Amino acid sequence: MKKSLLLMITAILSLSVFAGCSSDKTASKADLTVWSFTDELQEPINVFKEKNGVTVDLTIIPIEDYPTRLRPVLESGKGAPDVFTGELAFIKDWVEQDYWEDLSQEPYNVQDWEEDYVPYVFDLGKDSEGKIKAVSWQTTPGGIFYRRSIANEVLGTDDPAKIGEMLSDMDGLFEVGEQLKSAGYRLFPDEGAVRWFAQGQDPQPWVNENNELVLTEGRINYFDYAKDLREKDLTAFAPEWSPAWFAAMDEPINYNAGWEEVKEDAADQTEVFAYALPTWGLHSVLKTNTKETVGDWAVTNGPNPYFWGGTWLGIYKGSDNKDLAWEFVQMMTHDEEFLTDWATETGDVLSYLPVTEKIKGDFSEPFLGGQNNYTFFLDEAQNINPGIVTRYDQQIDGFFGSMVGEYVEGTKTKEEAIEEFYRLVKNAYPDIKTPE
Numbered sequence: 001m002k003k004s005l006l007l008m009i010t011a012i013l014s015l016s017v018f019a020g021c022s023s024d025k026t027a028s029k030a031d032l033t034v035w036s037f038t039d040e041l042q043e044p045i046n047v048f049k050e051k052n053g054v055t056v057d058l059t060i061i062p063i064e065d066y067p068t069r070l071r072p073v074l075e076s077g078k079g080a081p082d083v084f085t086g087e088l089a090f091i092k093d094w095v096e097q098d099y100w101e102d103l104s105q106e107p108y109n110v111q112d113w114e115e116d117y118v119p120y121v122f123d124l125g126k127d128s129e130g131k132i133k134a135v136s137w138q139t140t141p142g143g144i145f146y147r148r149s150i151a152n153e154v155l156g157t158d159d160p161a162k163i164g165e166m167l168s169d170m171d172g173l174f175e176v177g178e179q180l181k182s183a184g185y186r187l188f189p190d191e192g193a194v195r196w197f198a199q200g201q202d203p204q205p206w207v208n209e210n211n212e213l214v215l216t217e218g219r220i221n222y223f224d225y226a227k228d229l230r231e232k233d234l235t236a237f238a239p240e241w242s243p244a245w246f247a248a249m250d251e252p253i254n255y256n257a258g259w260e261e262v263k264e265d266a267a268d269q270t271e272v273f274a275y276a277l278p279t280w281g282l283h284s285v286l287k288t289n290t291k292e293t294v295g296d297w298a299v300t301n302g303p304n305p306y307f308w309g310g311t312w313l314g315i316y317k318g319s320d321n322k323d324l325a326w327e328f329v330q331m332m333t334h335d336e337e338f339l340t341d342w343a344t345e346t347g348d349v350l351s352y353l354p355v356t357e358k359i360k361g362d363f364s365e366p367f368l369g370g371q372n373n374y375t376f377f378l379d380e381a382q383n384i385n386p387g388i389v390t391r392y393d394q395q396i397d398g399f400f401g402s403m404v405g406e407y408v409e410g411t412k413t414k415e416e417a418i419e420e421f422y423r424l425v426k427n428a429y430p431d432i433k434t435p436e
Helices: 025-029 039-054 066-076 088-094 110-116 119-124 148-155 161-164 170-182 191-199 217-231 243-247 279-289 322-334 336-346 353-362 372-379 393-409 415-426
Strands: 014-019 030-036 056-060 084-086 142-147 253-255 268-272 275-278 297-300 310-317
Touching: 030 322, 039 056, 039 322, 039 336, 039 415, 066 084, 084 088, 084 322, 084 415, 088 119, 088 191, 088 393, 110 353, 142 148, 142 191, 142 372, 148 161, 148 170, 148 297, 161 170, 161 297, 170 191, 170 217, 191 217, 191 393, 243 253, 243 279, 253 353, 275 279, 297 372, 310 322, 322 336, 336 353, 353 372, 393 415
Parallel strands: 030 056, 030 084
Antiparallel strands: 014 056, 084 310, 142 275, 142 297, 253 268
16 A cells, blocks of 8 residues: 555546457446545556456545545535545544445345455444445554664564564563664654554553543553653654655664754764554555665564554445446455455455465565565454544544644643643544543
């Protein structure tokens, strides 16, 4: 998934994929329209149009604009796509809307597929009544991608299992950070990387069954962990998705320790040891931003499992082209031949177990020095709890992250930041109960 690139796109990219088949065959089937926030469907669409002799129009919209651009056409039915995707950040909101076709009914009967998928992936495509609105071919657990050469130099090993032991709790994570700093390296590019491990200490939904905002101890700890990383100078001060954040994957970067006193000529250089990224981060982030460090990476666990992102696929309820749309959804999510080819060619970690069971044992990733990352991620996926995902996550996560940032920068105390967080949530969602 190329989410990192899509976050920086400022205009809609529309791609039309035309079939190179006979006019008779093309005329025999209607065109298919697909909307998504990611370009990962482009190659599958190429396969689909060659197999079916159809025209497929793929419209890609930057993820930050996607819900606001898509919702009006789904509600009006004018210009709505036959197939559209949903992302983890808003999947639980969208499955409750009347946009996607119910795939539990005839002729789909997707409920019969359930045992063939990683459980959390299949569950997230259901609405509160158990109707299946969307399905996904992939699973997106996260890990810590680290540089093997730096690990060998500073930690005495590059073995993922041994590095994972060192990073298996927050104390160990900070201890490794101090060792790296002493050798001239930095643990992470920025403080945001630690959010997954702080919140994962006690994973709960942002809003519980009583409609109460849940600020767990782990989430509160994120304030302190992020502040400690900054004050102890364990990061390269390269904000997530910034040019420096990408550059540090492949080369030493300039950084300014102790931002408050920094001067123009106070820049120094450092190399970044690790990035906290999910499955898609390997292919769409690391691989697309590295040349010098190819083969020098490995992936291991952090203090706790986490997951980030994911793409679900469904059929627009008002589509006049449901038969063809269903053929595409089936190919993308349940066609064993296609998915085997897709996984072996792209390395995308599938949620479809009949294929993963077949290929996982022999998987080897050259970018990771030959490591079998497939087995690692599939094991991590088994620890994911879909119950922590809510319809509010995208906006509440944004509010929370901004308040942690203000605390780290020193513009708010922790108490002020938490109070402002409550206010932001209450203003956005008056029905959610926040502490007085």
